[in-house]
Amino acid sequence: xxxxxxxxxxxxxxSRKPFRTGILAAIVFLFSFTLYCGTxxxxxxxxxxxxxxxxxxxxxxxxxxxxxxxxxxSLLRGExxxxxLDSRFADDLRGEKGVDKVTxxxxxxxxxxxxxxxxxxxxxxxxxTDFVVxxxxxxxxxxxxxxxxxxxxxxxxGRVGETIQLFNREFIIAARxxxxxxxxxxxxxxxxxxxxxxxxxxxxxxxxxxxxxxDRNTFVSSTLxxxxxxxxxxxxxxxxxxxxxxxxxxxxxxxxxxxxxxxSALHMFSGFVYIFSGIVWALxxxxxxxxxxxxxxxxxxxxxxxxxxxxxxAALAQLVITEALLLSSAGALLGTGTAGLIMRLFSAYISVxxxxxxxxxxxxxxxxxxxxxxLLGLLTGPLACLxxxxxxxxxxxxxxxxxxx
Amino acid sequence: xxxxxxxxxxxxxxGPVKALHDVTxxxxxxxxxxxxxxxxxxxxxxxxxxxxxxxxxxxxxFLDGEKIxxxxxxxxxxxxxxxxxxxxxxxHVISYLTAVENVMIAQYYHSMADEQEALEALERVxxxxxxxxxxxxxxxxxxxxxxIARALINHPKLILxxxxxxxxxxxxxxxxxxxxxxxxxxGSTIVVVTHSPDVASHAQRVVRLExxxxxxxxxxxxxxxx
Amino acid sequence: MKKISWGAFFxxxxxxxxxxxxxxxxxxxxxxxxxxxxxxxxxxxxxTARAALGDGGVIxxxxxxxxxxxxxxxxxxxALAPLLAGALVAATPQWLIGVCPGEMMACxxxxxxxxxxxGGGAVITAVCVAAGAGKSMTNSAQSxxxxxxxxxxxxxxxxAGERA
Numbered sequence: 003x004x005x006x007x008x009x010x011x012x013x014x015x016x017s018r019k020p021f022r023t024g025i026l027a028a029i030v031f032l033f034s035f036t037l038y039c040g041t042x043x044x045x046x047x048x049x050x051x052x053x054x055x056x057x058x059x060x061x062x063x064x065x066x067x068x069x070x071x072x073x074x075x076s077l078l079r080g081e082x083x084x085x086x087l088d089s090r091f092a093d094d095l096r097g098e099k100g101v102d103k104v105t106x107x108x109x110x111x112x113x114x115x116x117x118x119x120x121x122x123x124x125x126x127x128x129x130x131t132d133f134v135v136x137x138x139x140x141x142x143x144x145x146x147x148x149x150x151x152x153x154x155x156x157x158x159x160g161r162v163g164e165t166i167q168l169f170n171r172e173f174i175i176a177a178r179x180x181x182x183x184x185x186x187x188x189x190x191x192x193x194x195x196x197x198x199x200x201x202x203x204x205x206x207x208x209x210x211x212x213x214x215x216x217d218r219n220t221f222v223s224s225t226l227x228x229x230x231x232x233x234x235x236x237x238x239x240x241x242x243x244x245x246x247x248x249x250x251x252x253x254x255x256x257x258x259x260x261x262x263x264x265x266s267a268l269h270m271f272s273g274f275v276y277i278f279s280g281i282v283w284a285l286x287x288x289x290x291x292x293x294x295x296x297x298x299x300x301x302x303x304x305x306x307x308x309x310x311x312x313x314x315x316a317a318l319a320q321l322v323i324t325e326a327l328l329l330s331s332a333g334a335l336l337g338t339g340t341a342g343l344i345m346r347l348f349s350a351y352i353s354v355x356x357x358x359x360x361x362x363x364x365x366x367x368x369x370x371x372x373x374x375x376x377l378l379g380l381l382t383g384p385l386a387c388l389x390x391x392x393x394x395x396x397x398x399x400x401x402x403x404x405x406x407x
Numbered sequence: 408x409x410x411x412x413x414x415x416x417x418x419x420x421x422g423p424v425k426a427l428h429d430v431t432x433x434x435x436x437x438x439x440x441x442x443x444x445x446x447x448x449x450x451x452x453x454x455x456x457x458x459x460x461x462x463x464x465x466x467x468x469f470l471d472g473e474k475i476x477x478x479x480x481x482x483x484x485x486x487x488x489x490x491x492x493x494x495x496x497x498x499h500v501i502s503y504l505t506a507v508e509n510v511m512i513a514q515y516y517h518s519m520a521d522e523q524e525a526l527e528a529l530e531r532v533x534x535x536x537x538x539x540x541x542x543x544x545x546x547x548x549x550x551x552x553x554x555i556a557r558a559l560i561n562h563p564k565l566i567l568x569x570x571x572x573x574x575x576x577x578x579x580x581x582x583x584x585x586x587x588x589x590x591x592x593x594g595s596t597i598v599v600v601t602h603s604p605d606v607a608s609h610a611q612r613v614v615r616l617e618x619x620x621x622x623x624x625x626x627x628x629x630x631x632x633x
Numbered sequence: 634m635k636k637i638s639w640g641a642f643f644x645x646x647x648x649x650x651x652x653x654x655x656x657x658x659x660x661x662x663x664x665x666x667x668x669x670x671x672x673x674x675x676x677x678x679x680x681t682a683r684a685a686l687g688d689g690g691v692i693x694x695x696x697x698x699x700x701x702x703x704x705x706x707x708x709x710x711x712a713l714a715p716l717l718a719g720a721l722v723a724a725t726p727q728w729l730i731g732v733c734p735g736e737m738m739a740c741x742x743x744x745x746x747x748x749x750x751x752g753g754g755a756v757i758t759a760v761c762v763a764a765g766a767g768k769s770m771t772n773s774a775q776s777x778x779x780x781x782x783x784x785x786x787x788x789x790x791x792x793a794g795e796r797a
Contacts, residue, residue: 006504006511006520014503080737157736188737307499310460311557312488312516314481347746350736351659539779 008317012325026293026383027333029286034337034379036282040275041371042345042363043352047268050183050359054078055261057182059134060226061235062242063255064091070253073109073224074260079357080155080185082111082123086212089220091250092131095227100238103228105131108197108221112168122158123189124168126197126222134226135191143177147193151176155187166190169204183353183361194222213251264358283382290386294326298390298397305397319391326383334379338372408435410469411565411596412457417466417476419452419619426452427463428620434565439587439597441610441627446602449619451569454600458567459487471564488517492558496570498550500542500557507538510557517561528556532586548579555586566590568599572606584609640762644696644715647755651722652689654751655682659743662733678732678740684725685748691718692755699762705769712763719755722748 016023058077065073066085075081087106095104108126127135129146139153147153152166152173165172168190181187192200201207202218212221229238239254246252298305305318313321345352345368353360363371412434419427427449434440444450455461456468459475462483468476475486487493500509510525529535532552534545542550551571558566571587572580587609591597599610607613608627615622655661661682665673695715702708726732726748732740 005522006508006515008515010508011504011512018503159735303499304501307501308512308516309484310458310487310493310499311513312484312561314484314516317516343750347750348743351742351746354737354742536782 008321008324012321012328015325016328022293023329026290026329027336029282029289030330030333030379030382031337031340033279033282033286033382034334034375035341036275037279037378038338038341038372038375039345040272040279041375042341042368043356043360044268044272044275045363045367045371046183046349046353046360047271047356047358049361049363051261051264051268053183053361054264054359057134057138057184057186058257058261059137059228061229061257062227062239063257064225064227064242064250065223065253065255067247067251067253070255074255075185076109076123077185078264078359079354080123080188082109082121082188084109084111085223086216086221087223087225087252088216088250089222091246091252092222092225094246095225095242098242100230100233100241101227102230103131103133104225105133106194106222106225107132107134108194108201109223110197110201122168123185124197124200125186125189125191126194127191128194133228135186138179139177139191142179147176148174149196150174151192153177153179153191155179155189155191156181157187158190169200169206171200181361183359267358283378286382287386290326290330290383291389294322294387294390295393298322298394302397305394309397315395318394322387322391322394323384326387327380328383330383331380334376334382337379338376341375342368342372408437409472410434411436411438411471412598413467413469414453414457415467415469417453417456417463417468419449419456419461420464426619427456428618429466430616430619430621432614432621434596434598436564436596437591437594438612439591439610440599441607441613442598442600442616443602443604443607443613444616447618448616450600450602450616452619453616454567454569457565457598458491458493459483489561490564492561492563492566494551494554494558494566494568494571496573498542498547498554498574500550500553502542505539505541506534506545506553506556509542509553510560513557513560525556525560528560529553531559532556533582546579548575548582551575551579551583552586555583559590564596566595566597568597570601570603570606571599572603573601580606638699640712640758640765641696641699643758644699644755644762645693646696647719647751647758648689648692648694648696648715650689651692651748651751651755652686654747655685655740655744659739659747661740661744662738676733676740677730678726678738678744681726681730681732681740681744681748684730685722688718688722688725688752691715692722695759705766705773709763709766709770712759712766714759715755716759716763719752719759722752722755724752 054077063073064087066087069083069085072081072083072085076083089106092104092106095101105128107128110124110126112121112124125135129136143153150173152168152175154160154166154175154177156179158166158175158178160166160175162175162178164175166175167173173192179186198219198221201210210218212218227242229235235256235258239256243252243254308318309315345362349362353362410433412432414430414432417427417430418425430449430453442450442453452461456463457470459470459478460483462478463476466476467474470486471490473486475483478486501512504512506529507522507525510528511520511522514520514525526535526538529538532555534549534552534556537545537549542553545553551574555571568587572583575583584606587597587599597610599606601607610627613625613627615625650658655678661678662676664676666676667673692715695711695718698711699708702711721729726740726745732738732745735741
């Protein structure tokens with residue numbers, strides 16, 4: 003049985019001109035896709051930056067001269083590296099004015115990859131003085147680590163209780179940390195002294211190129227400092243650098259500055275995303291408005307006939323607006339859906355490509371964002387076709403009908 | 408028999424041009440009237456006013472007892488939809504809808520589309536076997552018959568036809584006029600606007616317009632015998 | 634101008650992408666797994682890439698056939714091949730063979746989602762081609778039936794309007 007509703011008329015019209023329909027839907031698709039991807043990436047970067055700010059409890063990181071970039075890469079991107087610093091620097095800092103807490107860490111890059119793994123960053127932490135990793139390690143393990151135990155970052159392969167091989171020795175995974183969006187996700191944490199012994203006893207040990215002044219039994223990689231409250235970090239860094247930089251061959255990273263740089267990059271990215279999306283949206287509005295204006299002109303005769311056989315102006319307006327709504331809903335649905343799928347499937351790839359701390363938003367956030375983007379895309383068509391609808395209202399039915407097609 | 412259509416001193420003025428001067432015309436229920444005139448005589452203007460597609464500048468118009476001369480556009484559309492069946496020279500069908508769908512679209516805007524009723528309307532004009540064809544697959548005569556079916560589907564009080572045979576060959580003209588006779592025989596009120604004496608000759612009464620004025624009424628010399 | 638078979642075009646593009654992605658766009662790992670005898674065999678993702686190469690070839694071939702074959706019934710049959718091949722492309726890195734377990738491994742980050750997406754795309758395209766072929770078959774049957782009915786009724790009723 004044939005049914006006929008206004009929807010059937012609209013569907014026929016859209017399928018009569020598949021290329022035009024496709025192009026209009028594609029513009030809305032592009033807008034929805036761009037906006038969704040950009041928003042989700044921005045949200046991920048924002049969450050990563052906030053997490054980094056929370057997790058990095060230190061104010062200043064001291065490293066060997068020339069290794070400031072290495073430690074940033076390790077923290078932000080998980081690029082493993084090894085560098086060595088005199089542990090006596092930490093002892094000297096403890097008595098300094100303006101210094102609240104001091105701890106040392108040992109960074110070791112594992113070189114040999116076991117099957118299906120990449121080199122990981124091994125981080126030795128001092129359980130007596132650490133104030134950076136221990137607070138959030140306490141959330142997953144509330145006891146000291148055993149001799150052969152390690153805590154792994156979120157992206158390290160292996161379940162709790164299974165073993166992981168480092169420098170040809172097997173260690174038991176005692177706990178797994180939550181995702182941080184930082185290099186810690188691909189790091190393995192163990193006791194600092196144990197890490198040092200492991201390195202010295204490994205194949206690398208005899209070939210370790212330590213500077214002469216470093217004690218083979220006590221060297222570290224970096225010293226982390228928490229300033230006392232109300233202390234100006236810049237002034238503290240300047241004072242400490244003047245006193246110890248030459249003695250211990252130091253370089254430093256101010257954490258607030260690092261985070262600030264990342265936040266600036268994030269703002270720029272977000273700004274770019276929203277400006278670009280705005281441009282695409284404006285383009286979509288203009289193109290759809292022009293095309294619908296042409297459609298109304300092209301179908302004047304048809305609209306005249308419909309008016310003559312009894313369609314009201316409101317009914318014709320509804321016809322045109324619904325046509326625009328269908329177009330933009332198809333584009334918005336496909337755009338948002340495709341973007342959601344790609345963001346979900348390629349989330350790890352995108353995080354690595356961005357080279358910035360990033361944490362994928364949760365499902366609820368993704369759905370909320372998707373809903374908002376879809377709504378905006380959906381409204382694009384009806385908004386854009388309003389000028390054409392106004393023009394429709396001015397059509398004289400009889401005159402339009404009598405125009406030659 | 409009551410008057411279906413009453414025009415009382417109707418005039419239509421476009422700036423300096425008076426398309427209709429003081430026209431008075433009554434059409435009784437069940438009557439077949441032809442309005443004749445050459446190009447520019449005002450017959451199209453009169454058709455637009457009677458068909459609720461335009462409003463007279465002066466005078467009053469009653470359709471089925473309702474004064475339509477001062478209604479707004481929305482109400483005129485409703486009257487046109489509910490009470491008038493319009494047939495045009497150029498057919499004016501929707502090209503992407505099949506024959507039955509073209510009839511159903513008129514039902515849709517009136518009340519509700521009913522395929523069975525639409526098929527019956529097409530059967531009445533001899534197009535039952537072409538119901539699923541698109542207009543481009545129909546001949547000129549068949550398209551005009553389709554228009555007639557569409558005009559009748561909502562059981563209008565008045566059938567208003569503007570040069571219904573203007574684009575048809577002789578054979579199809581005969582077919583269409585036969586259908587009109589059939590409708591008239593069933594009690595329909597028909598007003599045909601035409602410049603053709605042949606077409607006018609089928610009506611019961613012919614009204615002549617010249618330069619916007621009604622100059623005379625006459626009984627046609629020949630009548631088509633059903 | 635001949636009507637373009639968009640389904641065929643997309644299948645050729647998708648099939649090519651499936652075949653080449655694991656080698657050029659999102660390359661799989663090059664390392665090997667040591668065996669007990671001291672040798673080395675390629676890792677799982679290597680074999681996944683090989684399988685994708687074959688499946689991609691099947692999809693491209695099906696797409697090329699669809700450019701030339703017009704009969705709806707035959708097109709429907711041909712569409713089954715890329716449909717199954719596309720499903721295999723999506724299933725191979727996920728379950729049938731797999732890729733490296735490490736979240737940060739290139740094959741898991743890039744190759745796996747790429748093949749899942751492209752395989753799904755091939756399945757959807759094949760379904761659309763099959764649906765189109767099915768619709769053509771239905772329309773042909775309806776059209777033949779209508780024409781027969783029209784011929785019958787035209788012979789019977791042609792004078793109905795004329796006699797009215």
